[in-house]
Amino acid sequence: xxxxxxxxxxxxxxxxxxxxxxxxxxxxxxxxxxxxxxxxxxxxxxxxxxxxxxxxxxxxxxxxxxxxxxxxxxxxxxxxxxxxxxxxxxxxxxxxxxxxxxxxxxxxxxxxxxxxxxxxxxxxxxxxxxxxxxxxxxxxxxxxxxxxxxxxxxxxxxxxxxxxxxxxxxxxxxxxxxxxxxxxxxxxxxxxxxxxxxxxxxxxxxxxxxxxxxxxxxxxxxxxxxxxxxxxxxxxxxxxxxxxxxxxxxxxxxxxxxxxxxxxxxxxxxxxxxxxxxxxxxxxxxxxxxxxxxxxxxxxxxxxxxxxxxxxxxxxxxxxx
Amino acid sequence: xxxxxxxxxxxxxxxxxxxxxxxxxxxxxxxxxxxxxxxxxxxxxxxxxxxxxxxxxxxxxxxxxxxxxxxxxxxxxxxxxxxxxxxxxxxxxxxxxxxxxxxxxxxxxxxxxxxxxxxxxxxxxxxxxxxxxxxxxxxxxxxxxxxxxxxxxxxxxxxxxxxxxxxxxxxxxxxxxxxxxxxxxxxxxxxxxxxxxxxxxxxxxxxxxxxxxxxxxxxxxxxxxxxxxxxxxxxxxxxxxxxxxxxxxxxxxxxxxxxxxxxxxxxxxxxxxxxxxxxxxxxxxxxxxxxxxxxxxxxxxxxxxxxxxxxxxxxxxxxxx
Numbered sequence: 001x002x003x004x005x006x007x008x009x010x011x012x013x014x015x016x017x018x019x020x021x022x023x024x025x026x027x028x029x030x031x032x033x034x035x036x037x038x039x040x041x042x043x044x045x046x047x048x049x050x051x052x053x054x055x056x057x058x059x060x061x062x063x064x065x066x067x068x069x070x071x072x073x074x075x076x077x078x079x080x081x082x083x084x085x086x087x088x089x090x091x092x093x094x095x096x097x098x099x100x101x102x103x104x105x106x107x108x109x110x111x112x113x114x115x116x117x118x119x120x121x122x123x124x125x126x127x128x129x130x131x132x133x134x135x136x137x138x139x140x141x142x143x144x145x146x147x148x149x150x151x152x153x154x155x156x157x158x159x160x161x162x163x164x165x166x167x168x169x170x171x172x173x174x175x176x177x178x179x180x181x182x183x184x185x186x187x188x189x190x191x192x193x194x195x196x197x198x199x200x201x202x203x204x205x206x207x208x209x210x211x212x213x214x215x216x217x218x219x220x221x222x223x224x225x226x227x228x229x230x231x232x233x234x235x236x237x238x239x240x241x242x243x244x245x246x247x248x249x250x251x252x253x254x255x256x257x258x259x260x261x262x263x264x265x266x267x268x269x270x271x272x273x274x275x276x277x278x279x280x281x282x283x284x285x286x287x288x289x290x291x292x293x294x295x296x297x298x299x300x301x302x303x304x305x306x307x308x309x310x311x312x313x314x315x316x317x318x319x320x321x
Numbered sequence: 322x323x324x325x326x327x328x329x330x331x332x333x334x335x336x337x338x339x340x341x342x343x344x345x346x347x348x349x350x351x352x353x354x355x356x357x358x359x360x361x362x363x364x365x366x367x368x369x370x371x372x373x374x375x376x377x378x379x380x381x382x383x384x385x386x387x388x389x390x391x392x393x394x395x396x397x398x399x400x401x402x403x404x405x406x407x408x409x410x411x412x413x414x415x416x417x418x419x420x421x422x423x424x425x426x427x428x429x430x431x432x433x434x435x436x437x438x439x440x441x442x443x444x445x446x447x448x449x450x451x452x453x454x455x456x457x458x459x460x461x462x463x464x465x466x467x468x469x470x471x472x473x474x475x476x477x478x479x480x481x482x483x484x485x486x487x488x489x490x491x492x493x494x495x496x497x498x499x500x501x502x503x504x505x506x507x508x509x510x511x512x513x514x515x516x517x518x519x520x521x522x523x524x525x526x527x528x529x530x531x532x533x534x535x536x537x538x539x540x541x542x543x544x545x546x547x548x549x550x551x552x553x554x555x556x557x558x559x560x561x562x563x564x565x566x567x568x569x570x571x572x573x574x575x576x577x578x579x580x581x582x583x584x585x586x587x588x589x590x591x592x593x594x595x596x597x598x599x600x601x602x603x604x605x606x607x608x609x610x611x612x613x614x615x616x617x618x619x620x621x622x623x624x625x626x627x628x629x630x631x632x633x634x635x636x637x638x639x640x641x642x
Contacts, residue, residue, distance in 0.1 A: 008432045009429045009430060009431055009432060010431075010432060010433065013429075023524075024429055025427040025428070025429070025523060026425075026426075026427045026428060026429060026521075027429060028349075028351040028352070028353060028361060029351065029352035029353065030349040030350065030351055030352065030361075031349070031350035031351065031352050032349060032350065040349060040351075040361065042427065104347075105347075106346040106347045106363065107346070107347060108330045108334075108345055108346070108347060108348060109330060110330060110331075111329045111330060111331060112331065200347075202346060203344075
């Protein structure tokens with residue numbers, strides 16, 4: 001939950017006067033988003049989400065994120081659509097923060113996705129990849145293989161305090177992946193954080209994808225690997241191959257994977273597991289004073305990593321042979 | 322800001338199946354309410370606020386609060402209207418908490434009320450008092466004069482750590498008010514916490530009153546005194562008699578004050594100031610570990626109390642002579 005910055009009604013009304021969105025009828029801080037402050041703004045014209053970008057978001061990245069949402073929405077992908085001011089500008093400022101307003105997307109995220117949700121998600125992810133193919137901007141993935149060692153160093157020898165042997169397990173995996181990370185796979189815009197809380201469903205159909213603030217340019221199949229990690233494991237840690245099959249066949253129905261991508265999938269899945277293990281570990285070790293947010297368990301991703309290390313081929317994830 | 326209890330989409334859908342409100346289209350925890358967890362729930366039928374009553378709310382009081390909102394809404398007051406389940410019951414349970422769903426009220430609260438807002442508020446408060454006159458249930462005001470000494474004792478000798486001399490100032494005022502608290506004034510349902518954040522406006526008109534969780538049975542003029550404290554002081558601590566005049570004349574246009582109520586107003590205003598001074602003091606001394614909420618400054622109400630102590634008559638508040 002997060003509303004880091006307070007916005008007064010008067011400030012908001014002044015801000016909205018720059019937009020052609022009617023007059024304010026209600027606004028509520030919403031308890032969502034770890035990086036930014038979010039408000040649900042309702043006007044005589046409709047509902048919007050106002051996001052204030054807090055300091056963890058690099059301002060230089062905002063044109064990429066906002067441009068990407070515009071680009072994807074223009075291509076029919078259901079995602080938040082940035083609202084332009086009368087001046088034409090999309091990025092604005094309120095309460096001393098860079099801010100943007102996007103359309104409100106109906107839909108409800110699922111906590112326990114079914115195989116059908118996974119199939120929908122796979123199709124949606126592939127549509128996102130296709131829709132992003134001609135997006136002009138690029139943004140390096142600073143949480144891919146080159147970014148993992150600095151994260152590990154940020155944990156500063158404290159990993160074994162979280163679980164005995166964790167530091168050695170990470171060090172070994174890091175060395176393996178640095179030496180063998182796939183090269184030359186099809187690349188483009190990826191979401192990079194498409195967890196169930198960033199996907200909305202209505203009547204069991206994917207109704208929208210939100211939170212593009214980790215989006216970047218990277219291997220498309222890495223995004224698939226992130227989703228296998230995020231959608232296809234059960235709470236007890238077991239991989240659910242039925243869900244994996246549904247996700248992968250949903251994806252391939254829209255964008256078939258190349259042989260090279262299929263071969264790389266186990267390694268990409270290990271990398272995705274290590275990425276979330278590392279960021280969760282760093283968050284775990286750095287809970288800010290006074291935080292109400294309980295950090296997510298890094299060890300969930302150690303268990304997933306162990307699974308991927310034992311995988312022989314993409315067929316083990318449920319990929320059609 | 323507060324969302325104390327997490328609700329999963331699946332839990333919410335099961336909960337909503339007991340209501341005739343259509344199907345869920347979105348829900349968001351909202352960062353409002355100090356005592357309870359609140360969610361904005363949107364369905365194919367409309368928008369609702371789902372409130373989970375956390376432990377600071379006495380469950381035995383819930384029928385009073387919910388019955389009052391039903392009663393007032395049925396009499397045309399714009400306030401949240403509890404939504405009944407198919408069974409007819411209004412109080413339900415979700416995530417192990419007592420819970421109720423009320424209609425969503427459009428409107429925006431003001432931070433810096435103008436005199437016109439104060440006039441609107443005064444009229445609305447009087448309408449609330451008239452609409453509540455035939456409400457059958459009663460609830461003692463446990464934050465009136467009999468409740469103040471226990472609060473002072475809860476501060477446990479720590480008041481002077483907040484401001485030198487504060488303990489003596491409170492002790493003296495407490496003794497004065499205990500000995501001279503008005504008796505026999507017209508009583509009925511009062512809101513008891515009608516601060517600007519609990520009043521919504523649209524186009525400068527009062528569009529709704531929310532948060533009835535301090536409502537109780539007490540002197541109606543005490544509610545007026547609470548509002549004078551909450552609406553008519555400037556940020557620099559000065560009493561704004563123009564706003565006071567607007568609030569009081571707005572109130573009297575709907576429900577004229579009796580001579581006895583007018584005479585009691587300065588004393589009631591002192592009591593209201595002491596009440597918020599004491600509760601804020603206790604909150605100040607008991608910030609829960611990990612709280613994101615910065616407690617409100619108790620000394621704001623010491624300054625207001627000083628003003629009231631110097632008041633000679635209700636005319637000093639702007640009451641028409």
